[in-house]
Amino acid sequence: MGIIFLAFGLVLIVEGLAWALAPSLIEQLLEMLRTLPEAARRQIGLLSIVGGLMLVWVAYWIGV
Secondary structure (H helix, E strand, O other): HHHHHHHHHHHHHHHHHHHHHHHHHHHHHHHHHHOHHHHHHHHHHHHHHHHHHHHHHHHHHOOO
16 A cells, blocks of 8 residues: 555646646647647547556566
């Protein structure tokens, strides 16, 4: 259970850093995402899931 809290904490840190250091870039990114078709946004989401699963697998493999 502790590893889940660690993972969520790290996500919040990275997200918070992005918003704190470059809020205008985040807004530009969100605007660009609004212009993409739904299928492209869905594909980006699925690729993010696959990338995240690969990172979790690698972390598990190296013994974290």
